[in-house]
Amino acid sequence: MNRRRTAALLSLTGLLATALTALPVTPAGADEVEQVRNGTFDNGTDPWWASASVTAGPSDGRLCADVPGGTANRWDAAVGQNDITLVKGESYRFSFSATGSPAGHVVRAIVGLQVEPYDTYYEVSPQVSVSGDSYSYTFTSPVDTARGQVGFQLGGSADPWRFCVDDVSLLGGVAPEPYEPDTGPRVRVNQVGYLPAGPKNATLVTDAAQRLPWQLKDGAGRVARKGWTEPRGVDGSSGQNVHSIDFGGHRKRGTGYTLVVDGETSRPFDIGTGAYERLRLDSAKYYYTQRSGTEIRDDLRPGYARPAGHVDVAPNQGDGAVPCQPGVCDYTLDVTGGWYDAGDHGKYVVNGGISTWEVLSTYERALHARTGRADRLGDGTLDIPESGNKVPDILDEARWELEFLLKMQVPDGEPLAGMAHHKIHDEQWTGLPLLPGADPQKRELHPPSTAATLNLAATAAQAARLYRPYDKEFAATALAAAREAWTAALAHPDLLADPNDGIGGGAYDDATVADEFYWAAAELYLTTGEHQFKEYVLNSPVHTADIFGPLGFDWARTAAAGRLDLATVPSRLPGRDKVRRSVVQGADGYLATLKAHPYGMPYAPDGNVYDWGSSHQVLNNAVVLATAYDLTGAAKYRDGALQSMDYILGRNALNISYVTGYGEVNAHRQHSRWYANQLDPNLPDPPAGTLSGGPNSSIQDPFAQSKLQGCVGQFCYIDDIQSWSTNEHTINWNAALTRMASFVADQG
Numbered sequence: 001m002n003r004r005r006t007a008a009l010l011s012l013t014g015l016l017a018t019a020l021t022a023l024p025v026t027p028a029g030a031d032e033v034e035q036v037r038n039g040t041f042d043n044g045t046d047p048w049w050a051s052a053s054v055t056a057g058p059s060d061g062r063l064c065a066d067v068p069g070g071t072a073n074r075w076d077a078a079v080g081q082n083d084i085t086l087v088k089g090e091s092y093r094f095s096f097s098a099t100g101s102p103a104g105h106v107v108r109a110i111v112g113l114q115v116e117p118y119d120t121y122y123e124v125s126p127q128v129s130v131s132g133d134s135y136s137y138t139f140t141s142p143v144d145t146a147r148g149q150v151g152f153q154l155g156g157s158a159d160p161w162r163f164c165v166d167d168v169s170l171l172g173g174v175a176p177e178p179y180e181p182d183t184g185p186r187v188r189v190n191q192v193g194y195l196p197a198g199p200k201n202a203t204l205v206t207d208a209a210q211r212l213p214w215q216l217k218d219g220a221g222r223v224a225r226k227g228w229t230e231p232r233g234v235d236g237s238s239g240q241n242v243h244s245i246d247f248g249g250h251r252k253r254g255t256g257y258t259l260v261v262d263g264e265t266s267r268p269f270d271i272g273t274g275a276y277e278r279l280r281l282d283s284a285k286y287y288y289t290q291r292s293g294t295e296i297r298d299d300l301r302p303g304y305a306r307p308a309g310h311v312d313v314a315p316n317q318g319d320g321a322v323p324c325q326p327g328v329c330d331y332t333l334d335v336t337g338g339w340y341d342a343g344d345h346g347k348y349v350v351n352g353g354i355s356t357w358e359v360l361s362t363y364e365r366a367l368h369a370r371t372g373r374a375d376r377l378g379d380g381t382l383d384i385p386e387s388g389n390k391v392p393d394i395l396d397e398a399r400w401e402l403e404f405l406l407k408m409q410v411p412d413g414e415p416l417a418g419m420a421h422h423k424i425h426d427e428q429w430t431g432l433p434l435l436p437g438a439d440p441q442k443r444e445l446h447p448p449s450t451a452a453t454l455n456l457a458a459t460a461a462q463a464a465r466l467y468r469p470y471d472k473e474f475a476a477t478a479l480a481a482a483r484e485a486w487t488a489a490l491a492h493p494d495l496l497a498d499p500n501d502g503i504g505g506g507a508y509d510d511a512t513v514a515d516e517f518y519w520a521a522a523e524l525y526l527t528t529g530e531h532q533f534k535e536y537v538l539n540s541p542v543h544t545a546d547i548f549g550p551l552g553f554d555w556a557r558t559a560a561a562g563r564l565d566l567a568t569v570p571s572r573l574p575g576r577d578k579v580r581r582s583v584v585q586g587a588d589g590y591l592a593t594l595k596a597h598p599y600g601m602p603y604a605p606d607g608n609v610y611d612w613g614s615s616h617q618v619l620n621n622a623v624v625l626a627t628a629y630d631l632t633g634a635a636k637y638r639d640g641a642l643q644s645m646d647y648i649l650g651r652n653a654l655n656i657s658y659v660t661g662y663g664e665v666n667a668h669r670q671h672s673r674w675y676a677n678q679l680d681p682n683l684p685d686p687p688a689g690t691l692s693g694g695p696n697s698s699i700q701d702p703f704a705q706s707k708l709q710g711c712v713g714q715f716c717y718i719d720d721i722q723s724w725s726t727n728e729h730t731i732n733w734n735a736a737l738t739r740m741a742s743f744v745a746d747q748g
């Protein structure tokens with residue numbers, strides 16, 4: 001997937017009096033070769049260009065550009081140079097000096113492709129000062145091209161400003177600068193905290209082969225407990241030699257504890273429950289700021305107010321009457337509302353389904369589990385516009401998405417009536433940053449798919465039973481839509497989403513829908529008790545398959561959603577004990593993985609190939625452990641589920657908490673068009689409680705590729721807004737966090 005920017009870049013007329021002759025590039029060092037022509041502007045500004053709205057020219061041996069106010073995107077006003085050759089795998093030093101006045105403006109300096117799809121290979125967005133600064137960066141080109149571009153994008157400002165640049169250089173053949181993450185102290189702990197009565201484990205990175213003494217120190221620096229490490233050898237998921245530490249015998253509450261071992265002092269942590277009560281709410285509050293079609297209120301989320309997105313107010317084209325892609329349908333649908341999927345402005349029924357299910361399941365678990373506390377997510381807990389309406393806030397929040405999912409159903413009388421459109425998003429990828437209300441792109445409905453239809457059937461059926469006590473009419477509407485979707489899916493069982501339909505939004509393609517059929521049948525059965533759904537469940541090969549594999553469930557692998565609900569939501573399903581046992585067996589597998597793992601996580605993918613969104617897969621495997629505890633009451637499953645959180649919150653190779661605002665060092669530069677503080681200091685970081693996708697061995701984005709080539713498992717991660725394959729936030733990932741945070745808080 002590429003984040004693309006559309007730019008209509010025009011020549012610098014007048015200044016480009018001379019022809020664009022390709023000047024010979026001059027050698028700079030032994031093998032270092034300058035790629036930029038006339039970067040010092042000693043002889044005018046050829047062959048630099050500027051976009052039509054910009055007045056640019058030479059000034060004191062520099063290039064200065066007067067940038068108009070009132071443009072929407074960075075690339076709406078730019079200066080640059082084209083026809084630069086880049087060699088794949090070669091490292092380049094990109095440097096320049098720049099000034100900007102008045103103060104406070106940001107320049108987006110890029111090395112990219114000069115033609116569509118305008119891929120960006122490297123970019124930085126420094127705030128330029130009036131007095132001027134010099135900038136220098138090294139990156140490795142992910143491509144071979146003779147159509148490279150060096151550009152300075154200057155748009156997006158309400159007011160006019162002046163930008164001057166000098167000494168622009170792109171030096172090829174420089175030594176790569178290996179990226180060394182700052183991993184801090186070698187003792188890795190859950191930086192947020194451990195429950196007083198829960199397990200307490202840590203990991204030490206060391207070359208020592210023999211056991212080492214450790215000390216637990218309280219907030220006042222007094223030794224609270226002592227013990228010995230356990231050498232564990234080389235951990236395959238990080239390549240590090242490690243020991244593990246178990247200090248579970250210590251149960252005293254307190255703040256500012258540290259572990260001291262091998263001459264290192266860990267980052268501080270608490271022993272207590274308060275942080276998890278906060279995380280339960282913050283992780284669920286994430287959804288309000290993801291809402292489309294409504295203004296975000298500053299009184300509810302201080303610092304996060306923004307106008308409504310995609311409500312037919314220019315420059316938005318709006319979601320009020322969205323047409324299909326050409327040739328797909330001849331009607332329009334009002335698909336306003338819902339949650340934005342992630343850092344992009346797309347809305348996808350497939351991913352929306354599993355996200356809604358897991359948020360609803362957080363509530364549904366609380367209704368049925370022995371430690372469940374449904375009131376903790378009740379009315380007034382999440383500070384949303386609906387707080388105070390006597391409906392649990394978590395149900396109000398999930399309904400925002402459910403209403404959207406219902407709108408994605410093909411209306412009666414149209415071809416494929418009852419099916420759900422797979423997704424709706426921009427025609428082209430947009431760049432960063434871009435607030436939802438400022439997105440100028442055309443929005444389009446994509447073809448209906450069987451998977452989307454079954455996501456709708458499953459979640460609408462689940463909703464029907466959960467909303468019945470609060471709104472009978474909505475429950476009935478949801479159930480009718482679920483039935484219609486189910487019937488339509490049976491009639492069209494193999495309408496698969498096109499894996500190549502990934503321009504302007506993600507594809508979310510899925511070649512296997514037997515699991516979606518099973519999940520939808522399970523939810524319809526649990527809500528209605530009807531024979532047809534019971535028979536479908538019992539006859540589905542998915543019902544007895546071993547579905548608890550190493551990667552865990554997600555938007556494409558949805559069988560577990562059905563299985564977990566069949567095991568926990570009361571019903572008269574024949575053989576229900578066997579269903580429950582299958583969940584416990586799945587949990588036994590994850591427990592064995594966790595025990596063998598020196599970082600104590602229930603996740604060990606084949607070959608340590610971490611998947612896209614690995615953070616949430618760790619959490620979803622923990623959900624299976626937590627469910628086994630709910631089913632059996634056996635402490636080992638509860639402890640496994642609790643211990644899994646340690647990895648997410650800092651007990652990992654990078655010594656980072658993957659949840660914004662939690663832990664001394666935490667991910668907070670997630671890929672987002674709005675939470676883009678890294679690119680524009682006037683924008684916020686993600687709100688507290690936002691989960692990062694986490695390590696992804698395939699590092700699909702160029703930024704991660706330039707930093708992380710050859711990375712091992714846990715190291716395939718970088719907390720940078722450009723790394724959309726390792727560091728995005730999404731509604732489905734946060735749902736797993738919401739589900740687990742609530743479980744952990746309930747164990748306090």
Ligand code: 9MR
Pocket residue numbers: 001341342343344346505506507508509612613724728730
């Ligand atoms: O989370 C999705 C991951 O499992 C897929 O491999 C990937 C490529 O199709 O897409 C991810 O989802 C992205 C979606 O397509 C668009 N919105 C952002 C999502 C997270 O990166």
